[in-house]
Amino acid sequence: MSGVIPKPIGISCHSKNETNEDNQQMEIPKTFDPKSVEEKWYAWWMENGFFRSIPDDREPYTIVIPPPNVTGVLHMGHMLNNTIQDVLIRRARMQGKNACWVPGTDHASIATEAKVVALLKEQGINKKDLSREEFLKHAWVWKEKYGGIILEQLKKLGASCDWDRTSFTMDEQLSEAVLDTFIDLHKKGYIYRGTRMVNWDPAALTAVSDEEVFMKEATSKLYYIKYKVEGTSDEWITIATTRPETILGDTAICVHPEDERYTKLVGKKALVPLIGRAVTIIADEYVDKEFGTGALKVTPAHDKNDYELGKKHKLESIDILNPDGTMSAAAQLYVGQDRFHCRKAIVKDLEEKGHITKVDEIKNSIGYSERTNVVIEPRLSPQWFVAMKEFSKPALKAVVEGEVNLIPDKFINTYKYWMENVQDWCISRQLWWGQRIPAWYDESGNFVVAKTEAEAKAEFAKKGSTGSIRQDEDVVDTWFSSWLWPITVFDPAAIRNGKANINADLKYYYPTNDLVTAPEILFFWVARMIIAGYEYVGDKPFSNVYLTGIVRDKQGRKMSKSLGNSPDPLGLIEKFGADGVRVGMLLCSPAGNDLPFDESMCEQGRNFSNKIWNAFRLVKGWTVDSSAAQPDVAKAAIDWFDAKFNQQLAEINDHYTKFRLSDALMATYKLVWDDFCAWYLELVKPEFVDGVSKPIDAITYAASAEFFERILKILHPFMPFISEELYHLLAERKGLDAMIVAKWPEAKSFDAKVISSFEMAQQAVTTIRMYRSQKQMSPKEVLELKVAGNPDNKFFPAIQKLANISSVEVVKENPENAYSFNAGSTNFFIPSSGSINIEEERERLEKDLAYNKGFLTSVQKKLANERFVANAKPEVIDSEKKKMSDAESKIKAIEAQLANL
RNA sequence: GGGAGCAUAGCUCAGCUGGUUCAGAGCAUCUGCCUUACAAGCAGAGGGUCACAGGUUCGAAUCCUGUUGCUCCCACCA
Numbered sequence: 019m020s021g022v023i024p025k026p027i028g029i030s031c032h033s034k035n036e037t038n039e040d041n042q043q044m045e046i047p048k049t050f051d052p053k054s055v056e057e058k059w060y061a062w063w064m065e066n067g068f069f070r071s072i073p074d075d076r077e078p079y080t081i082v083i084p085p086p087n088v089t090g091v092l093h094m095g096h097m098l099n100n101t102i103q104d105v106l107i108r109r110a111r112m113q114g115k116n117a118c119w120v121p122g123t124d125h126a127s128i129a130t131e132a133k134v135v136a137l138l139k140e141q142g143i144n145k146k147d148l149s150r151e152e153f154l155k156h157a158w159v160w161k162e163k164y165g166g167i168i169l170e171q172l173k174k175l176g177a178s179c180d181w182d183r184t185s186f187t188m189d190e191q192l193s194e195a196v197l198d199t200f201i202d203l204h205k206k207g208y209i210y211r212g213t214r215m216v217n218w219d220p221a222a223l224t225a226v227s228d229e230e231v232f233m234k235e236a237t238s239k240l241y242y243i244k245y246k247v248e249g250t251s252d253e254w255i256t257i258a259t260t261r262p263e264t265i266l267g268d269t270a271i272c273v274h275p276e277d278e279r280y281t282k283l284v285g286k287k288a289l290v291p292l293i294g295r296a297v298t299i300i301a302d303e304y305v306d307k308e309f310g311t312g313a314l315k316v317t318p319a320h321d322k323n324d325y326e327l328g329k330k331h332k333l334e335s336i337d338i339l340n341p342d343g344t345m346s347a348a349a350q351l352y353v354g355q356d357r358f359h360c361r362k363a364i365v366k367d368l369e370e371k372g373h374i375t376k377v378d379e380i381k382n383s384i385g386y387s388e389r390t391n392v393v394i395e396p397r398l399s400p401q402w403f404v405a406m407k408e409f410s411k412p413a414l415k416a417v418v419e420g421e422v423n424l425i426p427d428k429f430i431n432t433y434k435y436w437m438e439n440v441q442d443w444c445i446s447r448q449l450w451w452g453q454r455i456p457a458w459y460d461e462s463g464n465f466v467v468a469k470t471e472a473e474a475k476a477e478f479a480k481k482g483s484t485g486s487i488r489q490d491e492d493v494v495d496t497w498f499s500s501w502l503w504p505i506t507v508f509d510p511a512a513i514r515n516g517k518a519n520i521n522a523d524l525k526y527y528y529p530t531n532d533l534v535t536a537p538e539i540l541f542f543w544v545a546r547m548i549i550a551g552y553e554y555v556g557d558k559p560f561s562n563v564y565l566t567g568i569v570r571d572k573q574g575r576k577m578s579k580s581l582g583n584s585p586d587p588l589g590l591i592e593k594f595g596a597d598g599v600r601v602g603m604l605l606c607s608p609a610g611n612d613l614p615f616d617e618s619m620c621e622q623g624r625n626f627s628n629k630i631w632n633a634f635r636l637v638k639g640w641t642v643d644s645s646a647a648q649p650d651v652a653k654a655a656i657d658w659f660d661a662k663f664n665q666q667l668a669e670i671n672d673h674y675t676k677f678r679l680s681d682a683l684m685a686t687y688k689l690v691w692d693d694f695c696a697w698y699l700e701l702v703k704p705e706f707v708d709g710v711s712k713p714i715d716a717i718t719y720a721a722s723a724e725f726f727e728r729i730l731k732i733l734h735p736f737m738p739f740i741s742e743e744l745y746h747l748l749a750e751r752k753g754l755d756a757m758i759v760a761k762w763p764e765a766k767s768f769d770a771k772v773i774s775s776f777e778m779a780q781q782a783v784t785t786i787r788m789y790r791s792q793k794q795m796s797p798k799e800v801l802e803l804k805v806a807g808n809p810d811n812k813f814f815p816a817i818q819k820l821a822n823i824s825s826v827e828v829v830k831e832n833p834e835n836a837y838s839f840n841a842g843s844t845n846f847f848i849p850s851s852g853s854i855n856i857e858e859e860r861e862r863l864e865k866d867l868a869y870n871k872g873f874l875t876s877v878q879k880k881l882a883n884e885r886f887v888a889n890a891k892p893e894v895i896d897s898e899k900k901k902m903s904d905a906e907s908k909i910k911a912i913e914a915q916l917a918n919l
Numbered sequence: 920g921g922g923a924g925c926a927u928a929g930c931u932c933a934g935c936u937g938g939u940u941c942a943g944a945g946c947a948u949c950u951g952c953c954u955u956a957c958a959a960g961c962a963g964a965g966g967g968u969c970a971c972a973g974g975u976u977c978g979a980a981u982c983c984u985g986u987u988g989c990u991c992c993c994a995c996c997a
Contacts, residue, residue, distance in 0.1 A: 046956090048956085048959095049957085240997085257997080258997065259997060272997095306996055306997085308996085309996045309997070310996080310997070314996090314997055315997075321997075322995090323996090323997075324997080382995080385995095428923075428924060428925095429923095431922080431924085431992090435922070435923080435992080435993070436992085436993080537991085537992095572930095605932095605945070606930095606932060606945080606946085607931090608933090611931090611932080614931070616931095619931090619946085622945080622946065624959065625957095625959045625960090628957065628959050629956095629959080629960085631957080632956040632959095632960085633956065633957080636956035637956085639956070678933095680931095680932080680933095681932095681933075684933090684945065687945080688945085695956090696961085699956080709955070711955080784962090788962090788963060788964085790963095791952095791962070791963055791964090796954095797952080797954070797962075798954075870940095873939075873940070876939065880938080880939095880977080885976095885978095886938085886977050888977090889976090890938070890977085890978090891938090894938055895938095898938080
């Protein structure tokens, strides 16, 4: 622990009472340099344990990170996702909550195993030549060496995770929890073993879940192949298929029962070309009479629908493929050839023998493995499943009833649909990297589920089986471990100890508050976490799920490594600063919307950092004169900004509550850039006389510094580094007084009249500036200003200062020969030294008059409409009445001006 | 094939349960400024029949129906 606050870089730190030296401006660089600042503060936050969370009596605020693949490197999606989490966690921390953000990585069995296999191959080692133990040793070495780079990268972004809690889904304890879960669910009857048609990845040699298969549109050849009807000399039945090699596994031909073309053939047999196997011609309504020839070949071992047909008609199933996608002995021909080679070969042979009658081109979709990008093969194999139908019900209910909120809520529909049609979950994977399935087989193939070999033996012994036993070779699906993540990161023993005995951490942090993740994994991760949460803790794992969009390039393509269209996130941080990149990403990305990313967004963020930096340079350059009187303009400015700040803060808070982070950021941005910098600072800025800044009075200085501090606080969740740096540059801080734990400002009540009154002044200033620019007058040229009637004069000094007005004079009579305009409902006049163009003025005023008269008639018409008055709400009618009286007075004013010309 | 969602300035998006000082913001564009915090800036300005066609209503960007276009999810006719 070091309580020493790092020294600000590049500038000397003056206390506010110190006199300004002429060259001080020179000491502060003109632009903000993020790099050194970022390293310095991140290290300091770490050293002093600001990210650390331990249960105490504060309200917890918890986020568990969606664990990135341990093999992963930071990409733009992670940047967006983790920036959002950091914004939420930092604000919660400032609100005085015990903020806990748990980081970690996922072992990602298929992805990681593929990487390790590839690396071993480079070293000339073939996985097949290794034992399981040897392979795993290599894998762990790899993991220790290269894994988790991504977490280091997150630090560069400013992620304020509690790194002491870093978890890995294959940590010993977390793995044990996976086994506990498997055993428990098996005991409860949810987990079963069965032979099913699964998505087989012939490259990774494993089953993958439906979610890991992506479909690609393709143009395929549809081959028409004729089969001879058995016992005839020249009667044929023609089928159509895109996969001619699978005819070797045919066990039937199926036609529609009402298809007259084929009724007489049903029940007869046809001969599979080349091999001459006789298969029965059956009838089933599943067949589409219109497609192809209306006759379908049935290959139960290699097609999901055929498999179902096979079950229904009790057909034999012939598996003609080896696990690696080559033809098996059962195919009889082409044995050992790859499936795609075989396809070419068999087409050639069929053509030669005259079996191909036609070839069409059709569009269809083909499933590819998300992991290895090879064509998925439907394959029959024994696998482990979780029965989902009953099990998932609480998770459906939780979302539908709003126990768990999806943000944006448009995803509820999709979620509901999926959960209502949920399929059993195939959880076994034919891999080594992962939690090995705790099932054991005896010599006759019976199995028991048990945590250890000894327990398994004991189980078998009870059944009277005493021979040698072996453990299932497979591991569980990665999601079968990550669905426990919100539980096991806090209490890995929760599953075996049971709901009643969960530890203090889990009790304190669970349910977590918000989960920030991508919609793609809503089903296979989010939904399953909810299921596990209710099953094992009896409560939801989180209250809100913030779904981010996909980061795309300018052309709307998904950013991917293969396209090479993803900018290097660390390069962006290098170029624009972490704060700049964070702001850039968040400015235009409401929840659930895709983010078409462009570097210019980060540029805007960088510019914003710079703006804040320069505001600081201004304030820091002021010399305080404690004997100076506070000017009226400064006093008014302080009143206004205080009101404005509170008004905007309430809005910002509201945006946060609704998870509208880009809106919260935009409101913050405008408050800082427009209200604070462009208006407030300009108003209180001391005058320059003879090239030297006059000193500022103590009251105004103190107020400005305090405002600056408030500004920094609301900036901090978005821009942690610059806000921490300036917090320390603005004043000397002692001990662990830091921005990261500063108190989030309270939104106090404010006087709305001050704000509207200042709006009048702003309007006046803008109009006068426009007047100057139209007259091609220099801003330096001083003008006079007259005001008619009995105006609100609180902000006249403000107008005077910002519009370069020598004096604002209140007059009874409208002055002649003057440019006149309205701001609010006040009439202003700029007396003209020369002659004004009367025609031009008249035209301008008449246009204004016409608009207001038109507006008035429309309001009057509405108010005269009986049905409007009868049907509209009273407040609507009141506001219409107010509009009418406002318009009337405006019209009167313009008319007076016109009369004056 | 089934379902969901979207369509508002050049771009990215606000616009809550219908009410013309709501047609808005940021960026980009244009004009004028190197004004001692900031040219990564300052001061101004222009830009949209709210996809199209109907309908409900005193009143529609906002509700309903249809059309067109786009996106996503689910299924997969071999």
